[in-house]
Amino acid sequence: MIDKNVPLTEVVFYILLALRHPNHGYGIIQEVEHMTDNRVTLGAGTLYGAIQTLEKKQWIRIYHVDKESRRKKEYLITPLGRAVFEEERLRLSELLKNGKLIEEVQAYD
Amino acid sequence: MIKFRLYFDKDLETEWLNEMAAKGYAMTGFFAGFYMFENCEPGKYIYQVDLGSRFFSVSNDYREFMSDTGVEIVQTWGFWIILRRLSSAGKFELYTDxxxxxxxxxxxxxxxxxxxxxxxxxxxxxxxxxxxxxxxxxxxxxxxxxxxxxxxxxxxxxxxxxxxxxxxxxxxx
Structure with a gap:
């Protein structure tokens, strides 16, 4: 079941990562920009659509709704979301490990 | 100021709204092809056009999410949503991947x-x-x-x- 979910898109990967702790929309955008040195920027429409989809899939959930503050909704990754993320992390570390094979010096030229 | 335009292409419409904003005219309303503009500091806003799922309205979720990220909903028309954000808040794009x-x-x-x-x-x-x-x-x-x-x-x-x-x-x- 979980296998079908990976590989994750870069956007989904970073949203799940940014939601390892409670975070709101604007916080996710800022954290992802910071983590990737502005390489991955999340447009408002892209993030909104992704949050809707991830919530439906129950990979993330609403953590807190604050009626007073301007930043109203905080999200958090669910255990299911963590399982998917872990699956992806295993896949990525396998890629990295196997990628090292390219360093084997060969005299084929 | 009011201008009449019929746009079928949201990319051209967005381009035009941003050209107007760069010249100091911020779009504030729309009715059946008539665009309303107010004077603004040139380049104060960046406009974007989105397609929603509701007719002449947006869900509370959408409205709250947009306002959380500093985005103002200027007008809904049919399923179209015209949005803007202060250019001082940085680049404003809707779909980035x-x-x-x-x-x-x-x-x-x-x-x-x-x-x-x-x-x-x-x-x-x-x-x-x-x-x-x-x-x-x-x-x-x-x-x-x-x-x-x-x-x-x-x-x-x-x-x-x-x-x-x-x-x-x-x-x-």
């Missing part, structure tokens, strides 16, 4: 196809009226030919946009 852009343009194309189907029905109703001798219907027949042609053109253009995005996606080996 290939997957969500494809989803966006696919949704736009689907909407245009539904509208086109309705227009073709209207065309045949008017055609029947015109053949029965109604002069009003004859005028409408010509009107609908132009409208249908405009929609076919924008559907083809949207398909090209989607194909280009798919190519970019497929280009990642």
């Amino acid at each position: 290939v997957d969500s852009s494809i989803a966006h343009y696919t949704k736009i194309r689907r909407m245009f196809i539904v509208v086109l189907a309705i227009e073709i029905c209207c065309f045949f109703i008017e055609l029947a009226g015109a053949m029965a001798g109604s002069h009003v219907a004859q005028v409408f027949v010509f009107l609908f030919i132009f409208i249908v042609a405009a929609f076919v053109q924008i559907i083809l253009k949207t398909s090209q946009t989607i194909a280009k995005l798919e190519e970019r996606k497929g280009g990642r080996y």
Whole structure:
């Protein structure tokens, strides 16, 4: 079941990562920009659509709704979301490990 | 200031709204092709046009999310949503990856196809009226030919946009 979910898109990967702790929309955008040195920027429409989809899939959930503050909704990754993320992390570390094979010096030229 | 424009292409519309904002005219309202503008500091706002899922409104979720990220909903019209954000808050883009852009343009194309189907029905109703001798219907027949042609053109253009995005996606080996 979980296998079908990976590989994750870069956007989904970073949203799940940014939601390892409670975070709101604007916080996710800022954290992802910071983590990737502005390489991955999340447009408002892209993030909104992704949050809707991830919530439906129950990979993330609403953590807190604050009626007073301007930043109203905080999200958090669910255990299911963590399982998917872990699956992806295993896949990525396998890629990295196997990628090292390219360093084997060969005299084929 | 009020300007009349008929845009079928949201990318051209966005471009125009941003050109106006750069000249110091911030769009504040829209009604049936009439765009309302107010004077603003040149380049104060960046505009974007989105396609929502509700007719002449947005969900609370959408409104709250946008306001959380500093985005103001200027106007809803049909399924269209015109948004703006202060340019001081940085670059303002709605769809920043290939997957969500494809989803966006696919949704736009689907909407245009539904509208086109309705227009073709209207065309045949008017055609029947015109053949029965109604002069009003004859005028409408010509009107609908132009409208249908405009929609076919924008559907083809949207398909090209989607194909280009798919190519970019497929280009990642």
